[in-house]
Amino acid sequence: CVDSLDEYNVDTKRPSTAPPVTLFSNALKGLADTLTSPNVNVNNYRLYVQHWTTTTYLDEPRYNVTARIIPESFWRGLYKGVISDLNESRRLVNADEFISQETKDVQLAQIEVVEVLTWAALVNTFGNIPYSESMNPENPLPKYDDAKTVYDAILARLDAALPKLQSKGTPFSDGDLLYKGNMAQWVKFGNSLKLKLAMIIADSDPAKAKTMVAEAAPNVFTSNADNAAFPYISTPPNYNVIAQNLNPLYTSRQDFVASETIVNPMNELNDPRRAQFFTPVGGKYVGGKYGMLNTYADFSHVSDLIIEPDFEGLLLDYSEVEFLLAEAVERGFIAGNAANHYNKAVTASIVYWTSQDPDTEVASQGSARAAAYLAQPKVAYATAKGNWKEKIGFQKWLALYNRGWESWVEWRRLDFPKLSPPSGGNVPAGLAIPVRMIYPIVEQTLNGSNRAAAADAIGGDELTTKLWWDKF
Amino acid sequence: TTRGTTTDTDGKYSISAASGTTLVFSFIGFQSQEVVVGSQSVINVSLKNDVSQLQEVVVTALGQERKRNELVYAAQQINNEQIVQARNPNVMNSLAGKIAGLDIKTNNNLGGSTSAVIRGYKSITGNNQALWVIDGVPVTNANNNSSDQQTGRSGTDYGNAASDINPDNIASVNVLKGAAATALYGSRAANGVILVTTKQGRKNSFDVTVNSGVTWGKIDKSTYVKYQKEYGAGYGGDGSANKFYRGNLGSGEGDIAIFDADASYGAKFDPNRMVYQWDALDPSSPTYGQMTPWVAAKNGPDAFFQTAVTSNQSVSILGGGENTTFKAGFTRSDEKGVLPNSKLGKNLFNFSASFDLTKKLTISANANYSQVKGVGRYGTGYDGKNPNQQFRQWFQTNVDILEQKAAYFRNRQDVTWNWGDPRAPFDQNGPIYSENPYFSRYENFSNDSRDNFFGYAAAVYKIAPWVDLTTRFAYNGTQDMQEERIAFGSADPAQYKRFNRGFNETNLDVIFNFRKAITKDINFSGLAGGSMRRSTENSIRAQTNGGMVVPGLYSLSNSANPIEAPVETYRRIGVDGLYAQASFGYKDLVNLDLTARQDKSTTLSKDNNTYFYPAIGANFNISNLNALKSLGWLTMAKLSANYAEVGNDAPWGSTIDVYDKPTGIGNVPYFTLRNTKNNPDLKPERTKSYEFGLESAFLNDRVGFNFTYYRSSTLDQILPVSITAATGYAFRYVNSGEVQNKGIEISAYVTPIRVQDFSWTVNVNFARNRNKVISLYGEGETEVTNVTIASLQGGVSINAAKGQPFGIIRGTNFVYHEGTGQKVVKANGIYAATSSSAEIIGNPNPDWIGGVSNTLKYKTLSLSFLLDIRHGGDVWSLDQWYGEGTGLYPITAGLNELGNPKRSPVSEGGGVLFPGVQADGSPNTVRAANVDGNGATAYGYPGNPPRAMYIYDASYVKLREVALTYALPQAIVSKLRAFKQIDVSLIGRNLWILHKNMEFQDPEEGLGSGLLNGAGGYQSGAYPAVRNYGFNVKFRF
Known part of the structure; x- marks a missing residue:
């Protein structure tokens, strides 16, 4: 009888235990995929910052986010695809009786840094989010926490984790797909993240931002070799999600062309990165009109380089760190020379992109090209147009090409370059560029009253509701 | 009463019985009848329905036969x-x-x-x-x-x-x-x-x-799409500028149908207008490199369905x-x-x-x-292998399905109506979204x-x-x-x-x-x-x-990259029961x-x-x-x-x-929580x-x-x-x-x-x-x-x-005006939708x-x-939600209440006037634009109308x-x-x-x-x- 059939309900094809590092590795992939994805169901931020535009289907460049499950995919991608596995990885590390406390410390610190980055992505996208009651399946109705409270909490967690990155234990190494266990680089990564997260609240909480920026600045990235990048490989399913959606090897769709919003100024500045960013059309770079119908064959596409299956996915890079330092100088958070950091930032970006060029001669010309580029009055920090926000905002917007979500955060924060929503023709009147993503539609049915309370608290669950740090 | 026999299904029987014996004929649900055997060799009996008993035998749980009047349940x-x-x-x-x-x-x-x-x-x-x-x-x-x-x-x-x-x-x-x-x-x-x-x-x-x-x-054609016959391929574009591509596909510079659009919000049909259509790219086609009249398809997708034989x-x-x-x-x-x-x-x-x-x-x-x-x-659902995905949702009314059939059978290649690049030659081209439906089937x-x-x-x-x-x-x-x-x-x-x-x-x-x-x-x-x-x-x-x-080699070993580990399941269940x-x-x-x-x-x-x-x-x-x-x-x-x-x-x-x-x-291996x-x-x-x-x-x-x-x-x-x-x-x-x-x-x-x-x-x-x-x-x-x-x-x-x-079906609903109880129409003439997607709509x-x-x-x-x-x-209906948005159905064309073409710009008296009120409660006077498949569409998904609009009664x-x-x-x-x-x-x-x-x-x-x-x-x-x-x-x- 069934008493003797204890193993009948056991899954013999799936394990009930796993090494903690494997969940950490999977979380890294989840994070890179969600932030890198150009899939219109997941991540449309390259459109919102007008790096790209679409050819035939104009829902997304016109900010319709309810025709698909866009907010849900991003939300689920980070909560379920990243934080859940990090959480489990942490539980398994803590539960392991055979490793030393120092090893636990260093591994938990690695987990913590990635988790802080992920929480920041959530809170900077949606505003108030479930945090303190999250990650508990026993509570299907987690309350939403105030965004600023969450943000302060994760900054504190990051501060607590940073010293432990230097703990003497054995870190995750092979499964650490970012740095292969190189803890010196993790320290730089952690501090660069701290710099970045602190700078986001520069307008809303300058005192705190200043303190944290000053603490972090000495230990940040110093070259592109420090970049946090997910190393996609050439075979599915671990290939770059851009290739999955754009490379003719894997899809017949032709949804995206470069937007004239970015192509035109780059043409004007003779930007050396165009060859790595776009494909030429008749020897020139031509962008499509943002938010309008565009014939694929008539416009520059996303470059062959970027749609390579093994093109890496950047999570945090040296160029943006230098831009942050330039900004920190301008804001008086640290001492130094803003132009110097600006030059390093632009140079880092140009060197990064040219170095990827398959033509080895071109690849070696990065620094020279950067110098020539910076020598132009419209680029040089002293003579470029506008105040520091505009100078940095514009160049950072170029440098963050292919990092749509990051670019969208910085655009909201710096308010430059000035972008306009599509208008005229048959475009519906009154479009506005999103400054926030609405909560997933399913939250209305899954966690309705908590979502409603959060919507009230932030001033409405709208694309136009500004987050707490978005003061200007 | 010691001997018995049964009849066959026709009621035939045989039994040996001495004369004078009594034969009892009985059958469930009939009254028994007794006949005394005389000298005859054939005795035919017809039993009368035993309706007063109605003791029909039914088979119940575990094969028990019970008389109907014993049953205590339905x-x-x-x-x-x-x-x-x-x-x-x-x-x-x-x-x-x-x-x-x-x-x-x-x-x-x-x-x-x-x-x-x-x-x-x-x-x-x-x-x-x-x-x-x-x-x-x-x-x-x-x-x-x-x-x-x-x-x-x-x-x-x-x-x-x-x-x-x-x-x-x-x-x-x-x-x-x-x-x-x-x-x-x-x-x-x-x-x-x-x-x-x-x-x-x-x-x-x-x-x-x-x-x-x-x-x-x-x-049953009453259960299939009827297409509008006035407008062909395209999403329309801003005004009329983009209703055709221009180029030379063989016989000179001319208009090219918008091949890559899977919609019919394009140019108005005109039999005198010559246009390069999808077949102009097919080298095996008699119309290769030629322009053909811009008209509605003679054979619509219903011709795709053949006679079933069982x-x-x-x-x-x-x-x-x-x-x-x-x-x-x-x-x-x-x-x-x-x-x-x-x-x-x-x-x-x-x-x-x-x-x-x-x-x-x-x-x-x-x-x-x-x-x-x-x-x-x-194929079922939203799948390229389901021809209804193209026919009901994403299609061009100018595509003649029997020409698609001929095109496939000429070379058994994917000669689609939906080319990715309107100007690239056949061998550098391919379907962008939809296959030739015959290619897909075969x-x-x-x-x-x-x-x-x-x-x-x-x-x-x-x-x-x-x-x-x-x-x-x-x-x-x-x-x-x-x-x-x-x-x-x-x-x-x-x-x-x-x-x-x-x-x-x-x-x-x-x-x-x-x-x-x-x-x-x-x-x-x-x-x-x-x-x-x-x-x-x-x-x-x-x-x-x-x-x-x-x-053509369909085996796992023919994979371009190493295959992922197959998904295995092994599930065993045991249940023991005692019953009485x-x-x-x-x-x-x-x-x-x-x-x-x-x-x-x-x-x-x-x-x-x-x-x-x-x-x-x-x-x-x-x-x-x-x-x-x-x-x-x-x-x-x-x-x-x-x-x-x-x-x-x-x-x-x-x-x-x-x-x-x-x-x-x-x-590097991964594991993840389920x-x-x-x-x-x-x-x-x-x-x-x-x-x-x-x-x-x-x-x-x-x-x-x-x-x-x-x-x-x-x-x-x-x-x-x-x-x-x-x-x-x-x-x-x-x-x-x-x-x-x-x-x-x-x-x-x-x-x-x-x-x-x-x-x-x-x-x-x-x-x-x-x-x-x-x-x-x-x-x-x-x-x-x-x-x-x-x-x-x-x-x-x-x-x-x-x-x-x-x-229950949830989605966005109509917004009803508090005072008048009427549906509210937005400033663009399309019905306003509730902000909540959790409304009960069906x-x-x-x-x-x-x-x-x-x-x-x-x-x-x-x-x-x-x-x-x-x-x-x-x-x-997702079919109507998309198909009306791409301009396939008759409702998306024809004349509006003024007698003007719905697809004319609103400024020229076109558009669609939906009954309802404006936000202030006054009767709606705004005609919704209906000129392209991207937002300026009165019907279907592009205007993001209330989902409740696409609820139907399934009686x-x-x-x-x-x-x-x-x-x-x-x-x-x-x-x-x-x-x-x-x-x-x-x-x-x-x-x-x-x-x-x-x-x-x-x-x-x-x-x-x-x-x-x-x-x-x-x-x-x-x-x-x-x-x-x-x-x-x-x-x-």
Whole structure:
């Protein structure tokens, strides 16, 4: 009888235990995929910052986010695809009786840094989010926490984790797909993240931002070799999600062309990165009109380089760190020379992109090209147009090409370059560029009253509701 | 009275009897008749209906034969004739409209799965399908389709095993509706049981029946798209600038149709305008490099559907000797579907035999083997393999489908209408979204096989006159193989997928049956027994990765990249049950049934894995009261009442958490938490139900009805509920919630005319079920009041919500103006939508369902026809949502209320004026622009109107079956010596939809028997209904 059939309900094809590092590795992939994805169901931020535009289907460049499950995919991608596995990885590390406390410390610190980055992505996208009651399946109705409270909490967690990155234990190494266990680089990564997260609240909480920026600045990235990048490989399913959606090897769709919003100024500045960013059309770079119908064959596409299956996915890079330092100088958070950091930032970006060029001669010309580029009055920090926000905002917007979500955060924060929503023709009147993503539609049915309370608290669950740090 | 014999199925008998002996002729349901033998050698007797007894025997749970007047619950039985009259190759479909309270949802898919639900949906996320029991062998009706298929995203419907039952092998089908009737079957029968009894041979007889028939099927055009014929390819663009590309594709610079647009918001047709169209790129086309007139297609997509042909041949042999009976049957059916390159072949074998080893011991065995092979089964849902995705949603009205056909067959290449680059030559071009639909059917087809074996070996030992012992060992085994392919040249990378699955189940039952008269007036019958069920499911699913190397070679080893590890499952379930039943009858007046069963299941944790459930029922045969026996008009009247509980266990693998292993990167492995959080504390779920019934017959059984009221509550449901991803999971198993179903069922019959050569009989079935979700889970502030069953493409969801019927459809609704109550129109003239997507916009449950069948007989000619009716119930149509947005349907073109073309700019008097009010309550005067497929579209998805606009009423009245049968007169048949009987039938199925409210669809069309059909309410890439007509000839030897 069934008493003797204890193993009948056991899954013999799936394990009930796993090494903690494997969940950490999977979380890294989840994070890179969600932030890198150009899939219109997941991540449309390259459109919102007008790096790209679409050819035939104009829902997304016109900010319709309810025709698909866009907010849900991003939300689920980070909560379920990243934080859940990090959480489990942490539980398994803590539960392991055979490793030393120092090893636990260093591994938990690695987990913590990635988790802080992920929480920041959530809170900077949606505003108030479930945090303190999250990650508990026993509570299907987690309350939403105030965004600023969450943000302060994760900054504190990051501060607590940073010293432990230097703990003497054995870190995750092979499964650490970012740095292969190189803890010196993790320290730089952690501090660069701290710099970045602190700078986001520069307008809303300058005192705190200043303190944290000053603490972090000495230990940040110093070259592109420090970049946090997910190393996609050439075979599915671990290939770059851009290739999955754009490379003719894997899809017949032709949804995206470069937007004239970015192509035109780059043409004007003779930007050396165009060859790595776009494909030429008749020897020139031509962008499509943002938010309008565009014939694929008539416009520059996303470059062959970027749609390579093994093109890496950047999570945090040296160029943006230098831009942050330039900004920190301008804001008086640290001492130094803003132009110097600006030059390093632009140079880092140009060197990064040219170095990827398959033509080895071109690849070696990065620094020279950067110098020539910076020598132009419209680029040089002293003579470029506008105040520091505009100078940095514009160049950072170029440098963050292919990092749509990051670019969208910085655009909201710096308010430059000035972008306009599509208008005229048959475009519906009154479009506005999103400054926030609405909560997933399913939250209305899954966690309705908590979502409603959060919507009230932030001033409405709208694309136009500004987050707490978005003061200007 | 010591000697006996039985007649064959024609009533022929032989017996040797001395003259002067008395022969007693008896038959169940007839009055016995005694004849004293004289010198004659032939004695013909015709028995009179014993209507006053109405002791029809029905087969009930565990194969017990009970007289109808002993039953304490509702059960409705139909016989072979009613099932096979329209020669439907799928038994499940042939039950539609014939049983009150059995909701059959057929679909128009070749061999697709049919949903069979009794008395409403009980389980929020689990299986709601009735259990099929064939001669005591349980056969599950679940299907193995992917979850994407079940939620209308994409996939193929491979049908379900219950559809492989041989209709010609069936003697009767008895539908046990309530828990009291099914309690003996244990947990799996919580959704009711469809009890199939197959034909058995009779002792000392031999009978051969041959059926041969062919039917043809054509799509019912009233269930398919009608296209606007004014505008062709394109999304319109801003004004008229982009209505064509310009370029030279051969004969000079000219306009090029917007090949890459999968919409018809383009330029107005003009027969004088010459345009390069899709065929201008095809070097093999007679119009290669040429411009052709810009006109609407002569042959629209309805020409894609061909005539279906089904042929069905069957032989069945019944017979027996002194101590034996046997049966052998074989059916071969070949179906060719309405889609090109689709076919389904079935071989069904049946064999059974019994042997009286001794006077006390009878052994019997039964074996059924079915072999089903499918090629090119239809893709379903939002899938490039479903031609309706292009035809109903994303198409160009200028594309002539027969030209596409010719283009494919010239070179068997993907010469699509939907080129990626309007100006690139053929060899550098390819389909952007949609394939040439013929290429898709002939190159990207699936094939599959299903081998199913079921049968039993049983022994019945008569221990004493009042008790016998039955031991039965039953086996059911299925092997499934499915292969899917995407050819080189398709829009998607070449791919090969295969799925292999083995399932087997054994059931061992040991049952003591008792029957004894306790006193002269009190009869006792009962049983006690136990059962052991063991099942194993074993499957493997694999596919190529990122393309293939050699075209046309469909093997896993041909993968362009190393394949990912196949997904394996290995699931075992064991359930042991003990059960007993006691029935007491008093003077044919009152019957009392007591039933109890205890199950123990491996799918629950040890502390919770045993559950007991009782049932009690009684009836009162009023008409047998002495006071009423003399009433001539009252033939029979019976009141019954019962109460029952049924327990149910958890799905396999829902108590212990495990990890998934995605494919690692290089040599770095990944593990991840699963989507579903399991729960070790699950306890069995329970259904409690009661029912009251009144069954009566009048005027010598010319009129009768059967009325049942029932109410059931399913509590402590085991649900993998969707939860916010903020919990770290997508689903979590909980043990909570209550769903109530209550309703009435009426089946009635009347024979208005019964004269010498003519009779007319009407049968009516009616069922009304009211379903309500009483509670979900949690309490107070943390109470969950909504569980999302499926989030669907288009922005609607199917839900269980507290206080609402199961399966409600949520989405954005119209905004109604507070003062006027009218629909509010936005500043752009399109209806405003609520900001919340959680508004209830539809209820898929019908108000009632019913069937009316008529049988008219004149001499040996009989005509029967069946109307199948569904009243109410909503469905949301993704087809209309997209198809109106891409300008396919007539509503998107034509003239507006001013008499101007709707597609003219609003500034020129075009556009569409929707009735309603503006935000301030004043009547709407803003005409919505309707000039392009991107927002300036009055209809469909681009303007993001309320989802409620695309809710439809799914009511229908269908002429489901018609059969005209002529039995050749005996005078002629007897001359053809070999034959005993020859019947010729003309048959029709789904000939006519008398009434429906969906203009372009078959309202019944769904997605098969999976999750969503459990809920209903959603159409995506719906297939048209198919009208079948044909003939059948039946010979008996």
